[in-house]
Amino acid sequence: MTKSNRYTKRIVLQKIRQRDFDRQNRRSKRQKKKENQYYEPREGLPVPRTIRRSVIKNPINSSIGKTNKLSPKKSFYINKYLPPNLKHLVTSKESPFYLENIKKQEFKSNGVVAIPKIFSIIEDPENAYLTFKKIISALLIENDRQVTLDYKQCEKVELGSQVLLDIVLKDFFQFSRLCSKIDRSRKEHFPVTVGGFNINNEDVHKMLFSVGSPVTLKVREENFSDIIKYKLCIHDNEKETNYDRRIEQKELDTTEMADYVIECLSRMNKKLTPEKRDDLCTVIGEILINAEEHSTTKFRFSIGYFKEENIENKHYGIFRLVILNFGQTIYEKFKDESCPNKEIVEKMRNLSNSYTKRSLFTRKEFEEENLWTLYALQEEVSSISPSEYKRGNGSIRFIESFFNIKGSKEVDDISYLTLQSGKTRIHFNGKYNIKNKVNSNNDTFKVMTFNDSGSIEDKPDNKYVYQTKDYFPGTIISAKLLLNDDDLVQLNN
Structure with missing residues (x-):
């Protein structure tokens, strides 16, 4: 075998070994990713069928090492594709939900937003508006894959506050569906699921599942x-x-x-x-x-x-x-x-x-x-x-x-x-x-x-x-x- 042939054979063997190494490395990464994933349990406030079976990362650790700074792509989507009502809420400078002001507050919900004892923009506007800011931050600014509303302490939901929440969620899902059609990597930018749990109060439960978010989003409806x-x-x-x-x-x-x-x-x-x-x-x-x-x-x-x-x-x-x-x-x-x-x-x-x-x-x-x-x-x-x-x-x-x-x-x-x-x-x-x-x-x-x-x-x-x-x-x-x-x-x- 000539020197030139030996050199060619060595190059071919190196490429084969590199290919096998890359293949093994990809296999190892997939296995680690699989270990850190789970299927979202279907409990509490349901989420739309098209997204509730999606595989998502553990929400407990999803915010670690991440900031509330909007990426250029997220900002582009928000400015261009938000439905008119949600867009008015977050882009009007006078609005308490003005997105630039919410970013400065640097909320870090880790995917869980607690609903106050009295959720009412009439009886307790300070806590109600603060809750809406946290929800909007979790939906549009933070980087959690799942947003969950915790009703553990909630004893009363005023209808006006509930309707405002329903409009925000309805527009958000319309926005997220549009983004998914434009960019298949949407799940890397905005939450994949929104749900609720600890809905223990009977009056709160009746309102949510008769005219509230699960009904407005066509997910779940109950008769009382x-x-x-x-x-x-x-x-x-x-x-x-x-x-x-x-x-x-x-x-x-x-x-x-x-x-x-x-x-x-x-x-x-x-x-x-x-x-x-x-x-x-x-x-x-x-x-x-x-x-x-x-x-x-x-x-x-x-x-x-x-x-x-x-x-x-x-x-x-x-x-x-x-x-x-x-x-x-x-x-x-x-x-x-x-x-x-x-x-x-x-x-x-x-x-x-x-x-x-x-x-x-x-x-x-x-x-x-x-x-x-x-x-x-x-x-x-x-x-x-x-x-x-x-x-x-x-x-x-x-x-x-x-x-x-x-x-x-x-x-x-x-x-x-x-x-x-x-x-x-x-x-x-x-x-x-x-x-x-x-x-x-x-x-x-x-x-x-x-x-x-x-x-x-x-x-x-x-x-x-x-x-x-x-x-x-x-x-x-x-x-x-x-x-x-x-x-x-x-x-x-």
Whole structure:
């Protein structure tokens, strides 16, 4: 054998040995990876079938050595593909869920976020907003493969907070599915599964599995003898730009929800009086159309939750209603230079000047934003151009109807209606009622001023109209109505 042939043979043998070494090395790596993997157990809050059987790394150690700094690819996906509602929540600088601010807090959940004892943006907003920040951080910033919500300490979930969570999760899964189609390595960037466990409280369990996240995500749904469901209704104005058709859709949604309440009452062998039925339809319809008028993301969300209760040996029906939208707040809508109703805006500015001259504004307690939001609820006030305005009494109609259903405080001290838009919260519980006023033309109009004088020129009671620490990036209306014997008549068997 020549020297050249021996050299060629040696090179070939080296390549064979290197190939065998690489093959063995790959086999060894696969074996180690397999040892560190497990199939996610199907317990607690289920996750979609398409992802719940995925093999994932142990979530306990998934964050070790990782930072909360967004990779260029994650940032690209978030900026380009997030659905409009979730995108507004995390990209609006005023939003408490602004992603750049959440990154600075450097949450390290290790894939587990604890739900507080009272999960309510109304009763305990500080802990509720903090929880939402942690959830958004776990979904979009942190690097865990699995996100789990721990309900061990949770004893109460307010419907508005639950709906907000459902919207976040629904948009996130829509976002993650889109990313998976674009880049098959999506599982390396965002969580693969989202679930929940320790759902021990009976009331929390009923809400979650009747109208909550498992139902909204079409994962799991349960039936309960004391609850009739009205699932989350999502209306997208992008699909229907015609004003008259949107009104028709609003009427359909109003009728559907009112029929739902009537169905709930029939189970109790009771029905609303004709007057109270009209009041209920007015409440629902006015809130729906106001949500559409002030929405800039073109979405309107509504949900109802009816539960039979026995309080002091008396049988009641408690109906919860939540309507919300994201985008410009009521104040921002009127403050915007493009607001079409210039006449109303001018009246608001004059009112602000009057408050300023009398030093009625108090920093961080009652400011112009709070005043304008209250003014927007009065009769004949709308951000819509007068040429397009086709309704009679405006937002005050749903307030009046709410009080008609609620009855006197002596009869009912459970019902309430809360409106939050931006940093303004207005709370209705019956202490202050609507009053009739007469203008210079002897025309009668209705006002809701939260003061004894009945004049919008006088400062409202700061227990009912005030500025909140946290900003809600849109408008949310939460109502809880007690339907008792004062509101109902017995059905004939």
